[in-house]
Amino acid sequence: MDFSYSKTEQLFLQMIRSFAENEVKPLAAEVDEQERFPLETVEKMGKLGIMGIPVPKQYGGAGGTVQMYIMAVEELSRVCATTGVVLSAHTSLCMAPIMEHGTEEQKMKYLPKLASGEWIGAFGLTEPNAGTDAAMQQTTAVDAGDHWVLNGSKIFITNASYAHVFIVMAMTDKSKGTKGISAFIVEKGMPGFSIGKKELKMGIRGSATCELIFENCIVPKENLLGAQGKGFSIAMKTLDGGRIGIASQALGIAQGALDETVKYTKERKQFGRAIAKFQNTQFQMADLKTKVEAARLLVRSAAWKKDNGLPYSPDAAMAKLFAAETAMEVTTKAVQFHGGYGYTREYPVERMMRDAKITEIYEGTSEVQRMVIAGHLFK
């Protein structure tokens, strides 16, 4: 693995950084404050190909790499974690399983509109009684001859009220346990499918997290994703990929908080000098910077493995665990360095601290990441 950015990646970084700075950052406080989904940003990202970075060209994507996609999540999250997770859920949790498990017809039908940003994607696994214990699925899908009938509900679904395409897990044969779970592609507007209540959240407040409700929802036969009974395995593989996205989001939040703190501590004077001149500031910041760089290497390494078709499940888990905990630590200390000002909404670090917390929870809590890592270690 080459640790430096390739020429293509450097060009991409130049673009995505200036996009984040000019188009995303100015909206970040408002998106948080008003709990507003940044639809105008998604439209701009669609036009530029950011909504379809790792999708092959024949399916209307940009033909880029996973590495470029996670760089985009990092750079967006550096200024606005809501925008980062919108892209991550859309790409890792909706387009990726269609790319990896879909039939040619499904790919041709869904990927071009998703990759262009015309449609937004989402993923439904979590239920009120099936969180970390995802195998306890209560949503059911019954074979009704020429279609499937889905019943049940999903909660905490990112992008839900703005999405057009949902990857939904449902039990097709309860007697088989996890092997009785199947994955479906559900479209907005299918009969019996509706969006439920929107969550009021601590952070990533613009990301439209809602409930999905299936009441005798009719899903066409051809919308089964992968083989019947393979849903749990598809969900777990999808989450492996998703974790690289969330690790990048956490990394971006951490980097953003670090940037803000460097700037602030150089300007803020106490006891007659900039607080950046104090050794306590310098030593703590040196530790934080080191952790951020370590997180970046873990994230890039996991993405590199995925790009190269190598197993990456424990790598993704380690990247997410470390990046999420780094984000929490960096943002908490960033608020501390900002003092009273940091606790106010005049500075972005309090938002970053609230946003960071979710990265330790969704797409597998830090405890689940430890289970995954230990599972590989002791197998």
Add this chain to the structure above:
Amino acid sequence: MNIIVCIKQVPDTTEIKIDPVKGTLIREGVPSIMNPDDKGALELALQLKDQFGAHVTVISMGPPQADVMLREAFAMGADRAILLSDRKFAGADTLATSYALSGLCRMLDYDLIIAGRQAIDGDTAQVGPELAEHLDLPQITYVASIERLDNGHLRVRKENEDSVQVLEVEGKCLLTVLASAVEPRYMSVSGIVEAYDKEVEVWSADKIDVDENLLGLKGSPTKVFQSFPKALKAPGEVHEVSDEEAVELIVNKLKEKHII
């Protein structure tokens, strides 16, 4: 419609310092960018391409490092890129540069040439107009927008410092563009992915239609006497107040700025 766009790689002068002793630019560690006015020129060319299907060729003169800027032009939507790069061009002032570019333009089939108004590392605003003179083309400077009319003429908005002129031009011409009037597009992701699969053509002096004695230092009558950063001209404020209030206002402003 074939359009040539002249672009230059420049140090990002927002981050540049001047050597206080020698009076020259300190370029070390300063990132290089596509000159903003030139990026505006490329944007207007790409807008014509979007609307009428033009073929856009970007040309530049500079060292091999300018390659990355030409890749950026590809990623924005340019179709062809040519870099004039040869030691014989070294030390060129605006006259020798515009002469070399004219030699390149003569080798190409074009309907329109668009250049930036001026480069941020020199601020001369001479290369575009000189290129038009070498090629005996009509020119419009300080262009903010271009519209193509049904009869094929171009209607151009020229923004002077204190006035705006709308001009119509027929046939081949050269325009120079103001960055401040144009919002350049971002590179697209697919453009970036393909940018390094395309060829940046590197042309040496013997490939273009020129007298080599007029290139580089030999063809440059300009001698740099001294470089210094431009003094910033702050925008003025208009206050309509009585004489007494005016005195107070001015005194307060001067105090604010710690002048008195």
